[in-house]
Amino acid sequence: MFHKILIANRGEIACRVIDTARRMGVATVAVYSDADRAARHVAEADEAVHIGGAAPADSYLKADAIIAAARETGAEAIHPGYGFLSENPEFVEAVEAAGLVFIGPSAPAIRAMGLKDAAKALMEKAGVPVVPGYHGANQDPEHLSGAADAIGYPVLIKAVAGGGGKGMRRVAAPGEFAEALASAQREAQGAFGNPAVLIEKFVEKPRHIEVQVFGDGARAVHLFERDCSLQRRHQKVIEEAPAPGMTEEMRAAMGQAAVRAAEAIGYSGAGTVEFIVDASGGLRPDRFWFMEMNTRLQVEHPVTEAITGVDLVEWQLRVAAGEPLPARQEQLSIRGHAFEARLYAEDVPAGFLPATGTLSHLRFPEGVRADTGVRAGDTISPWYDPMIAKVIVHGPTRAVALRRLARSLAETEVAGSVTNLAFLGALARHAGFAAGDVDTGLIARDLPSLTAAAECPLSVKALAALGAGGFARPGGGLAGFALWSPLARRVDMRLGEEEIPATLSLKAPDRVEVSLGDERLVAEWRGGDWWIDGTRAPGRLLVAPGRVTVFGAGTWEFALPDPLDRAAAGAAAGGLTLAPMPGLVKAVFVKPGQTVAAGERLAILEAMKMEHTLTAARDGTVAEVLAEAGAQVEAGAALVRMEEET
Numbered sequence: 001m002f003h004k005i006l007i008a009n010r011g012e013i014a015c016r017v018i019d020t021a022r023r024m025g026v027a028t029v030a031v032y033s034d035a036d037r038a039a040r041h042v043a044e045a046d047e048a049v050h051i052g053g054a055a056p057a058d059s060y061l062k063a064d065a066i067i068a069a070a071r072e073t074g075a076e077a078i079h080p081g082y083g084f085l086s087e088n089p090e091f092v093e094a095v096e097a098a099g100l101v102f103i104g105p106s107a108p109a110i111r112a113m114g115l116k117d118a119a120k121a122l123m124e125k126a127g128v129p130v131v132p133g134y135h136g137a138n139q140d141p142e143h144l145s146g147a148a149d150a151i152g153y154p155v156l157i158k159a160v161a162g163g164g165g166k167g168m169r170r171v172a173a174p175g176e177f178a179e180a181l182a183s184a185q186r187e188a189q190g191a192f193g194n195p196a197v198l199i200e201k202f203v204e205k206p207r208h209i210e211v212q213v214f215g216d217g218a219r220a221v222h223l224f225e226r227d228c229s230l231q232r233r234h235q236k237v238i239e240e241a242p243a244p245g246m247t248e249e250m251r252a253a254m255g256q257a258a259v260r261a262a263e264a265i266g267y268s269g270a271g272t273v274e275f276i277v278d279a280s281g282g283l284r285p286d287r288f289w290f291m292e293m294n295t296r297l298q299v300e301h302p303v304t305e306a307i308t309g310v311d312l313v314e315w316q317l318r319v320a321a322g323e324p325l326p327a328r329q330e331q332l333s334i335r336g337h338a339f340e341a342r343l344y345a346e347d348v349p350a351g352f353l354p355a356t357g358t359l360s361h362l363r364f365p366e367g368v369r370a371d372t373g374v375r376a377g378d379t380i381s382p383w384y385d386p387m388i389a390k391v392i393v394h395g396p397t398r399a400v401a402l403r404r405l406a407r408s409l410a411e412t413e414v415a416g417s418v419t420n421l422a423f424l425g426a427l428a429r430h431a432g433f434a435a436g437d438v439d440t441g442l443i444a445r446d447l448p449s450l451t452a453a454a455e456c457p458l459s460v461k462a463l464a465a466l467g468a469g470g471f472a473r474p475g476g477g478l479a480g481f482a483l484w485s486p487l488a489r490r491v492d493m494r495l496g497e498e499e500i501p502a503t504l505s506l507k508a509p510d511r512v513e514v515s516l517g518d519e520r521l522v523a524e525w526r527g528g529d530w531w532i533d534g535t536r537a538p539g540r541l542l543v544a545p546g547r548v549t550v551f552g553a554g555t556w557e558f559a560l561p562d563p564l565d566r567a568a569a570g571a572a573a574g575g576l577t578l579a580p581m582p583g584l585v586k587a588v589f590v591k592p593g594q595t596v597a598a599g600e601r602l603a604i605l606e607a608m609k610m611e612h613t614l615t616a617a618r619d620g621t622v623a624e625v626l627a628e629a630g631a632q633v634e635a636g637a638a639l640v641r642m643e644e645e646t
Contacts, residue, residue: 001024001025001026001317001318001321002026002076002077002317002320002321003026003027003076003247003315004026004027004028004029004046004073004074004075004076004099005017005021005026005027005028005029005031005075005076005077005078005079005103006028006030006031006033006066006069006070006073006075006077006078006079007028007029007030007041007045007078007079007081007155007350008031008060008066008078008079008080008081008084008085008086009041009060009079009080009081009082009083009084009086010031010032010036010039010041010060010081010373010384011031011039011041011373011374011384011385011387012371012372012374012387012389012390013081013082013083013297013299013373013374013608014041014045014081015028015040015041015371015372015373015374016313016371017046017079017081017313018030018041018044018045020213020311020314020317021313022311022387023314023359024314024317026048026105026317027046027047028045029044029046029047029048029049029069029070029073029075030042030044030045030047030048030049031043031048031049031050031051031059031060031065031069032048032050032051032059033050033052033053033054033055033056033058033059033060033067033180034052034053034054034059034289035051035052035054035381035382035383035384036190036381038378039052039373039374039378040373040374040375040378041373043386044631047073047174049069049072049073049522051065051066051069051360052065054381054383055082055383056383056384059109060084060085061084061085062093063085063088063090063094064094066078066085066135067095067100068097070095070098070100071098071100075100076100076101076184077100077101077102077320078095078100078101078102078103079104079313079316079317080102080104080105080296081293081296081297082296082297082298082299083298083385084378086104086295086296086297086479087110087114087295087296088110088461089107089108089110089111089114090107092104092105092106092110093107096460096547100370101320102298102320103269103316103317103320103581104268104269104270104295104316104320105267105268105269105271105295106217106266106268108266108526109265109266109268109295109636110269110295112583113292113293113294113295114156114161114295115161115196116135116159116160116161116198116291116292117135117136117160117161117196117198118133118135118283119135119290119292119293120133120198120290121135122264122265123261123264123290125264126260126261126264127257127260127289128257128260128261128579129257129288129289129290130289130290131200131201131203131276131289131290131291132151132200132201132250133147133151133155133198133199133200133201134147134148134150134151134198134199134200135160135198137196139182139196139197141178141181141317141414144157144177144197144199145174145178145181147170147175147199148174148177148199151175151199151200151201152168152201153171153172153173153174153202154171154172154173154202154204155170155171155177155199155200155201155202156169156170156171156199156200156201157169157170157171157180157181157184157197157198157199157511158184158196158197158198158199158200158505159175159185159187159188159192159194159196159436160188160194160195160197161188161192161193161194161196162198165231165233165234165235166187166188166191166192167184167187167188167191167192167197168184168241168271169181169183169184169218169307170202170233172630181197183611184197185197185386186586186587186611187611189467190586190606190611191225194202203276203277203278204278204438205278205279205280205439205441206229206230206276206277206278206279206440206441207227207229207243207276207277207278207279207283207428207438207439207440208227208229208231208236208274208275208276208277208291208440209225209226209228209229209243209246209254209277209288209484209537210225210226210228210270210272210274210275210298211224211225211226211254211255211257211258211272211273211274211275212224212225212226212268212270212272212298212301212312213258213259213261213262213267213270213271213273213303214269214312214315214319214325215262215263215266215267215268215269215271215273215319215325216268216319216323216324216635217266217267218266218270218471219257219263219325220262220263220325221259221325221327221328221329221332222255222258222259222332223304223308223310223312224241224242224251224255224304224307224308224332224334225241225242225243225251225254225255226239226240226241226242226243226298226300226303226304227239227240227241227242227243227244227438228300229438229439229440229442230354230427230433230438230440230442230443231265231440231443232443232444233352236299236300236342237341237342237424237443237466238340238341238342238428239300239303239339239340240303240337240338240339240340240398240401241303241304241306241307241334241338242307242334242337242339244398244436244438245282245283245436246283247283247285249285250283250284250288252284252287253288254285254288257273257275257288257290258273261273261290261293266594268296268319269316269319269320269473270296270297270298270301270312270315270316271293271294271296272293272294272298273290273293273296274290274291274292274293274294275288275289275290275291276288276289276291277289280441282492293395297312297313297316299342299390300340300390302312302338302340302369302371302392302525302622303339303340303392304338304392306336306338306369306392306394307334307335307336307337307338308332308333308334309334309335310326310327310332315325316513336394336395336396336397336401337394337395337396337397337398337400337452338392338393338394338395338401339392339393339401339402339404339405339428340390340391340392341391341405341409341424341427341428342387342390343387343388343389343390343391343412343414343419343420343421343424344386344387344388344419345380345386345387345388345417345418345419346386346418346419346420347418347580347614348420348422348423348451349453349496350580352420353580353581353607353612354382354386354581354607355377355380355386355417355418355419355581356379356381356386356417356581356582356635357380357416357417357418358377358379358380358382358415358416358417359374359375359376359377359378359379359380359388359414359415359417360376360415360417360542360544360547361376361413361415361416361542361544361549362374362375362376362377362388362389362413362414362415363412363413364389364391364408364411364412364413365407365408365411365412367393368391368392368393368404369391369393369394370389370390370391370392370412371389371390371392372388372389372390373387374388374631380417380633382581382582382583382607386637388414388417388419389426391408391409392414393404393405393408398436399434402428402434405428406425406428406429406493407426407591409424409428410425410554412549412557413540413542413553414555415542415544415547415557416453416544416550418557419555421555422554422555423450423451425554426449426450426451427443427450430442430446430450433444450642453496454554454581456495456552456556457538458516458519458521459532459533459535459537459538460538460539460550460552460553460556461495461500461502461516462502462514462516462521462532463523463530463532463537463538463539463541463550464493464500464525464541464548464550464556464558465491465493465500465502465504465514465516466504466512466514466523466530466541467541467542467543467548467550468491468502468543468548468558468560469489469491469502469504470495471504471512471523471643472541472543473525477642479522487505487506488503488504488505489503490502490503490504491503491504491560492560492561493548493558493559493560493561494558494559494560494561495556495557495558495559500516500558501516501517502514502515502516503515507522508524510524510526511523511524511525520531523537537552538550538552538553539551539552539553539556540552546559546560547559547560560646570573572596575620575641575643575644575645576638576640576641576642576644577602577603577614577616577617577622577638577639577640577641578637578638578639579605579614579627579633579634579635579636579637579639580605580612580614580635581605581612581635582607582632582633582634582635583606583607583632583633583638584606584607584630584631584632584633585603585604585605585606585627585628585629585631585632586603586604586605586606586611586628586629587603587629588602588603588625588627588628588629588639588640589601589602589603589604590596590602590622590625590640591602591622591625592622592623592624593621593622594614594621594622595619595620595622596620596621596622596642597616597619597620598615598616598617598618598619599615599616600615600616601613601615602614602615602616602622602639602640603639603640605633605639614639614640616642618642618645620641620642620643620645621643622640622641622642622643623641623642624636624640624641625639625640626640626641627640628640628641
C-alpha cells in the first residue's frame with residue numbers, strides 16, 4: 001500500500017479521498033489555487049501545495065505543477081478525483097513517466113471511451129447495445145442535419161468529448177437544428193476544446209440508469225445500478241440505488257453488458273457505464289442502450305457504497321497498489337435503498353442561476369452522511385462548481401429511505417447564499433417520484449409546482465421580527481428600560497420582494513407583542529424557546545448583520561434593509577441588462593442602434609461551467625454595449641444599455 005498520495009482535485013471529492021486515506025493510514029497531499037488557500041481540503045490534508053491562480057486553467061488543470069508537487073512531497077501516487085484531469089489520458093501518461101502511479105484506469109482505456117462516437121463503435125463490437133444515431137467524423141452542418149432527418153426527430157445533439165450536460169441540446173424539429181447545433185458546438189469548444197458532436201435518437205420516456213463497474217485490468221465486476229433520471233438540463237439532481245422497478249432479469253442483463261464494456265478495454269479502477277432506458281413499457285432487458293462510460297469515480301458513488309457496504313475509494317487505492325479485485329461478483333449484494341441529493345448554491349426562482357456568497361451557517365442533521373468541501377465561513381467561489389454538499393441517506397426500503405431524505409433536507413440548515421434546498425425538498429415529497437414513476441422529463445413537466453414559493457407563516461415572520469429587533473432571546477432589544485408607556489420598536493424586513501414592517505411591544509421581560517399589519521401575535525419565552533400565540537416557535541433563529549434566518553418549516557431568509565441604501569437602490573436604470581453572476585462574456589449579439597424585441601438574445605455569459613443566455617426585457621433600441629466577448633465580469637456588471645422609453 002502507498003505511504004503517501006497526492007489528490008489532484010478540490011472540494012468535497014478531495015475531502016472524501018482524504019477521509020478514506022486517513023482511515024487506511026495513508027498520508028495525503030492537497031493542491032490548491034489562489035481561491036482555495038483557506039479551503040477545507042487544504043486544512044484536512046497532511047500537506048498542501050499551492051499550484052497557481054484561481055482559474056482552473058491556471059491551477060487544477062496544470063498537469064506539470066501537480067506532478068511537480070507530488071515529486072517534491074514524496075507522494076507515490078496521484079488520485080484525480082472527478083472532473084479536471086481525471087479523464088485526461090495525456091495526464092495519465094505524464095504521471096507514469098514521472099515514476100508515479102495514477103489511481104485510475106490506463107491512458108488507452110480512457111482514450112477508448114473518451115470520444116462518444118468511437119466508444120459506441122467499440123461497444124457495438126463488444127456486444128453492448130447502443131442508441132441509434134450518427135457517430136461519424138463528418139461535422140459539416142448540412143451533413144449533420146441530414147443525419148438528424150434520417151434518424152427522425154426528436155434528436156439529441158451531444159458533444160463527443162466530456163459530459164455533464166455540456167454541449168448537449170434536444171432538437172424537436174428540423175427548423176431548430178442549425179441554432180441548436182451552433183450553440184452545442186460553441187459550448188463543447190469552451191468546455192472541452194473540441195467542438196465535434198454526434199446525433200442520437202431522443203428517447204421519449206427516458207430513464208438514465210448507470211452501472212458501477214470495477215476492474216483490475218484483467219477482469220471486472222459490477223456493483224449494481226444507480227438511477228439518475230431525476231435531472232434538470234441534463235444535470236443530475238437526486239440519484240438513488242438500486243433503480244426503482246428494476247427486475248432481476250434486467251439487472252443481470254445490464255450488469256453483464258457493463259462488465260463486457262469494462263473488460264473490452266482492460267479497465268482498471270472505478271468506472272460507470274451509463275445507459276439510456278426506454279421506460280414507456282416498463283423496464284425490459286431489450287430496452288436499454290449504451291450512452292457512455294465515465295472512466296473515473298462518479299459524483300453519485302456514495303449511494304452505491306451505501307447499498308453494498310463497499311468503500312470505492314479504498315478499492316481504488318488497493319487495486320492501484322497492485323492488489324487483485326477485492327471481491328468476486330457472487331460476493332456482492334444489495335442491502336436496502338439509498339438516495340443522494342445535490343445541494344447547490346443557486347437561485348431557483350431566477351432560473352437556477354449559480355450563486356456565490358459566504359456561508360455564515362452550515363449544519364446537517366445527525367445520522368446523515370453529508371459529503372462536503374465547505375464549512376461555515378467559507379465562500380462559494382465563482383471559479384468552480386457551486387456544490388455545497390451531497391446529502392446521502394440509507395434505509396431498509398425505498399419508502400423509508402425517501403422519508404429519511406425528505407426529513408434530512410428539512411433539517412439541513414444553510415445561510416449566507418441562496419440554495420436549491422427547498423427545491424430538493426419538493427422533489428423528495430413529489431408523489432410521482434415517491435411512486436417510482438420517474439423519467440428524465442419529470443422535473444421539466446412539474447417545474448412550476450416544484451419551484452412554487454411557499455406561503456411564509458405569520459409565526460415565522462413574528463419569530464424573524466423578534467430576531468431583527470434584538471430578541472433572539474429575552475434580555476436584548478428593549479429590555480432594561482422603563483417608560484410611562486409600553487416599550488415599542490419598529491423593524492423593517494424584506495422576504496424576497498415582500499416588504500414586512502413589524503412593531504415589537506415589550507409587555508414583560510419574557511413577553512413581547514408582535515404586530516404585523518393588522519395581525520397581533522404574542523411571543524412568550526418558555527423553557528429556552530419562544531412560544532407564539534401558545535405554540536412553540538416553528539424554527540431556530542440565526543441573526544447576522546443585515547439578515548435574519550429562520551430554520552424550520554423550510555428556510556426563510558429575511559433581509560434587514562438599510563434605509564441609507566434605498567436611494568442608491570432606486571438609482572439603477574431600468575434599461576440595463578446586468579450580469580446575474582460573475583462570469584465570462586462568451587458572445588454579444590447586438591450593437592448600438594440596433595432594434596430588438598423582448599426576449600431577443602443580447603449576450604451569452606459563461607459561469608460555473610454553463611452557458612446562460614441574456615435576453616432583452618422589453619422592445620427597444622440598444623444605446624450602448626458595455627462589455628465585449630472575452631471579458632470577465634462581476635455579478636451586477638452592466639452589459640447592455642437600452643435607450644429610455646419615450
